[in-house]
Amino acid sequence: MKIPVVKRILSANDDIAAENHAALKAAGILTINLMASPGAGKTSTILATFDRLPEDVKPGVIEGDLASSIDAEKIAERGVPVTQINTGGGCHLDAPMVRSGLSHLPIEEINLLFIENVGNLVCTADFALGADLGVVVASVSEGHDKPYKYPGMFAKADAVLLNKMDLAEVFEFDMDYFRKGIEMLNPGVPFFPCSCKSGAGVQEWVDWLLAQR
Amino acid sequence: MKIPVVKRILSANDDIAAENHAALKAAGILTINLMASPGAGKTSTILATFDRLPEDVKPGVIEGDLASSIDAEKIAERGVPVTQINTGGGCHLDAPMVRSGLSHLPIEEINLLFIENVGNLVCTADFALGADLGVVVASVSEGHDKPYKYPGMFAKADAVLLNKMDLAEVFEFDMDYFRKGIEMLNPGVPFFPCSCKSGAGVQEWVDWLLAQR
Numbered sequence: 001m002k003i004p005v006v007k008r009i010l011s012a013n014d015d016i017a018a019e020n021h022a023a024l025k026a027a028g029i030l031t032i033n034l035m036a037s038p039g040a041g042k043t044s045t046i047l048a049t050f051d052r053l054p055e056d057v058k059p060g061v062i063e064g065d066l067a068s069s070i071d072a073e074k075i076a077e078r079g080v081p082v083t084q085i086n087t088g089g090g091c092h093l094d095a096p097m098v099r100s101g102l103s104h105l106p107i108e109e110i111n112l113l114f115i116e117n118v119g120n121l122v123c124t125a126d127f128a129l130g131a132d133l134g135v136v137v138a139s140v141s142e143g144h145d146k147p148y149k150y151p152g153m154f155a156k157a158d159a160v161l162l163n164k165m166d167l168a169e170v171f172e173f174d175m176d177y178f179r180k181g182i183e184m185l186n187p188g189v190p191f192f193p194c195s196c197k198s199g200a201g202v203q204e205w206v207d208w209l210l211a212q213r
Numbered sequence: 214m215k216i217p218v219v220k221r222i223l224s225a226n227d228d229i230a231a232e233n234h235a236a237l238k239a240a241g242i243l244t245i246n247l248m249a250s251p252g253a254g255k256t257s258t259i260l261a262t263f264d265r266l267p268e269d270v271k272p273g274v275i276e277g278d279l280a281s282s283i284d285a286e287k288i289a290e291r292g293v294p295v296t297q298i299n300t301g302g303g304c305h306l307d308a309p310m311v312r313s314g315l316s317h318l319p320i321e322e323i324n325l326l327f328i329e330n331v332g333n334l335v336c337t338a339d340f341a342l343g344a345d346l347g348v349v350v351a352s353v354s355e356g357h358d359k360p361y362k363y364p365g366m367f368a369k370a371d372a373v374l375l376n377k378m379d380l381a382e383v384f385e386f387d388m389d390y391f392r393k394g395i396e397m398l399n400p401g402v403p404f405f406p407c408s409c410k411s412g413a414g415v416q417e418w419v420d421w422l423l424a425q426r
Contacts, residue, residue: 038250038334038363039355068361089365091335120335121251122304141354142252148281152302
């Protein structure tokens with residue numbers, strides 16, 4: 001009896017994700033579900049991306065957090081429309097939360113939407129939100145073994161950023177090992193080593209992102 | 214109908230956690246459930262602790278990972294008994310997994326057990342395993358806002374380690390802000406800033422740990 005219940009819940013999420021996606025497409029919005037461990041640099045990636053957008057690109061953000069509005073405030077400081085979703089302890093965003101978040105955004109004024117998911121390298125990969133792209137932000141400080149330990153996330157990604165590259169030497173980061181892990185799980189996935197702090201490599205990511213419109 | 218089912222599952226986990234705890238106590242073992250984000254330094258903490266144990270302390274480890282046995286191999290290199298649990302994608306260890314892990318450990322030969330949980334700053338806090346102590350390893354590279362964004366984990370901890378202190382300046386880590394967040398959630402919780410790389414601060418943690426026996 002249990003399996004049908006679980007299927008129904010996931011199917012309900014997928015149905016709402018499909019509705020979100022249709023609404024976002026109808027509004028001409030490219031949507032990114034940004035996933036990462038806590039502190040890998042999701043908000044930093046969003047802010048560094050904003051710095052490099054052409055004028056015709058109008059971003060918006062849905063911020064997912066268990067609690068607080070720390071990241072949403074950083075986005076709002078840039079004058080970008082943002083909605084905070086507090087999951088109240090929940091370990092991932094789901095499609096109904098995003099639907100609710102969308103209802104509070106001026107979607108007619110934006111054409112690029114970042115959904116910053118809860119910091120969680122496991123659970124966030126399992127729930128469709130209605131985004132066009134699922135993007136993972138890894139970071140050098142987490143270590144080069146992450147694709148081997150958290151394969152689900154990397155296997156499903158449409159692109160992988162590797163942030164904090166300015167500290168690759170300090171952390172003795174083995175890039176070949178990291179890339180081999182990603183390629184094994186997700187051959188040919190677009191890969192962007194970068195530093196949101198120094199700005200190195202960020203333009204390559206932004207160029208790729210804009211080409212997905 | 215759904216809520217009773219969930220309650221029954223959690224209660225079953227708690228029952229098995231209590232059995233694990235009784236078995237561990239009967240064997241004279243102090244058990245730590247070590248929780249953290251991916252890459253914060255759980256395995257490094259375990260290895261740095263091993264380096265500082267008196268001869269009468271005999272450690273063992275249960276390693277929890279979605280996949281791979283990378284960390285278990287590092288433990289085994291030290292000649293310490295270790296059991297690997299692969300959750301197959303699951304985002305946390307639960308009490309039945311630990312029970313299964315215990316059946317593969319020589320528990321009559323050890324008196325200190327580390328259970329290294331899956332790297333997840335959310336879900337791991339919600340499942341009792343049968344440990345005496347729940348310990349969180351945070352790291353400077355994750356940023357000083359983590360207690361505010363992931364309060365559940367920090368609120369329940371019996372001790373908090375803050376690893377990678379050798380990089381506090383590089384990451385412009387605001388220690389006052391971090392500590393204020395922890396104290397707000399969990400007043401007086403033992404707190405150990407340290408660097409498993411340099412060894413600074415690790416002895417204070419080990420002294421506290423050994424005093425819990």
